[in-house]
Amino acid sequence: METVGRHLIAEFYRCDLSMLDDVEAIRSHMHAAAVAVGASIVGDTFHRFTPQGVSGTVVIAESHLSIHTWPENGYVAVDIYTCGGLDPRPGFEYLGRALGASKCRVQEIVRGLPEDADHDGTWQPEDVQIMSDTVSLTSIPQAS
Amino acid sequence: METVGRHLIAEFYRCDLSMLDDVEAIRSHMHAAAVAVGASIVGDTFHRFTPQGVSGTVVIAESHLSIHTWPENGYVAVDIYTCGGLDPRPGFEYLGRALGASKCRVQEIVRGLPEDADHDGTWQPEDVQIMSDTVSLTSIPQAS
Numbered sequence: 001m002e003t004v005g006r007h008l009i010a011e012f013y014r015c016d017l018s019m020l021d022d023v024e025a026i027r028s029h030m031h032a033a034a035v036a037v038g039a040s041i042v043g044d045t046f047h048r049f050t051p052q053g054v055s056g057t058v059v060i061a062e063s064h065l066s067i068h069t070w071p072e073n074g075y076v077a078v079d080i081y082t083c084g085g086l087d088p089r090p091g092f093e094y095l096g097r098a099l100g101a102s103k104c105r106v107q108e109i110v111r112g113l114p115e116d117a118d119h120d121g122t123w124q125p126e127d128v129q130i131m132s133d134t135v136s137l138t139s140i141p142q143a144s
Numbered sequence: 145m146e147t148v149g150r151h152l153i154a155e156f157y158r159c160d161l162s163m164l165d166d167v168e169a170i171r172s173h174m175h176a177a178a179v180a181v182g183a184s185i186v187g188d189t190f191h192r193f194t195p196q197g198v199s200g201t202v203v204i205a206e207s208h209l210s211i212h213t214w215p216e217n218g219y220v221a222v223d224i225y226t227c228g229g230l231d232p233r234p235g236f237e238y239l240g241r242a243l244g245a246s247k248c249r250v251q252e253i254v255r256g257l258p259e260d261a262d263h264d265g266t267w268q269p270e271d272v273q274i275m276s277d278t279v280s281l282t283s284i285p286q287a288s
Contacts, residue, residue: 003214005221009151011255043189045203057201057208059189064201066208066225070147077149077255079223081210107253111155111221114249 003112005063005081008088012076016100020071023048029098030058030065033091037082062086081111147256149207149225152232156220160244164215167192173242174202174211177235181226206230225255
């Protein structure tokens with residue numbers, strides 16, 4: 001199962017507008033999200049756009065995280081792709097709180113070779129699904 | 145519809161083993177894939193792991209591309225996330241050929257604010273779907 005990964009895809013809505021254009025704050029929170037999932041950071045790239053918006057990626061030993069912000073819309077798109085048995089959800093929960101999101105939409109996709117993904121499903125949360133409904137952050141289990 | 149993005153998620157199988165551990169070749173092909181979709185590159189991060197494997201991301205003005213390779217398995221995971229009306233599929237087709245993949249699995253997800261995604265569906269290919277079956281590369285339309 002070495003190729004198996006969990007790819008969490010999140011849309012955060014109604015975020016804290018003051019933060020979404022602050023590239024250093026976004027970079028810091030993405031590093032903290034990587035730490036929250038237990039990942040090892042090997043590199044990053046962050047960019048602030050004109051007139052506004054931030055994009056960035058963090059390459060980890062276990063795949064990557066990415067973020068794109070739309071300050072004018074209070075919207076943020078996040079990906080957290082983890083291999084090696086790491087759970088991406090603590091990173092999602094951390095970022096939802098850090099970004100001040102009041103709503104989100106999240107889905108999780110299994111990546112990898114089909115024979116690896118089928119090899120052992122016991123590590124996989126029962127609620128991994130292709131697409132979830134829009135949920136409020138308060139309904140999502142908090143990280144321990 | 146400014147927040148709307150197309151996120152193409154691809155698994156490439158049975159790739160050219162000689163290339164998957166060559167970080168400069170992978171980086172060059174990822175830049176070429178960004179060009180193939182008409183994107184503007186603003187930064188990148190690539191890393192070669194020990195004993196083998198390459199991970200990398202390319203941040204573009206229109207979101208990002210990412211790649212992770214498993215040379216020992218001939219497997220490559222690719223994401224191409226494009227905003228601004230760009231079509232990610234020419235990048236997918238380019239990489240499939242460049243990596244020498246003989247099989248792949250691909251899905252495309254719509255990102256963005258729900259009200260933007262619903263605003264105008266005319267730009268969206270009819271076959272955008274959450275999950276496709278495994279297909280051979282020869283059945284995928286070639287880039288013009």
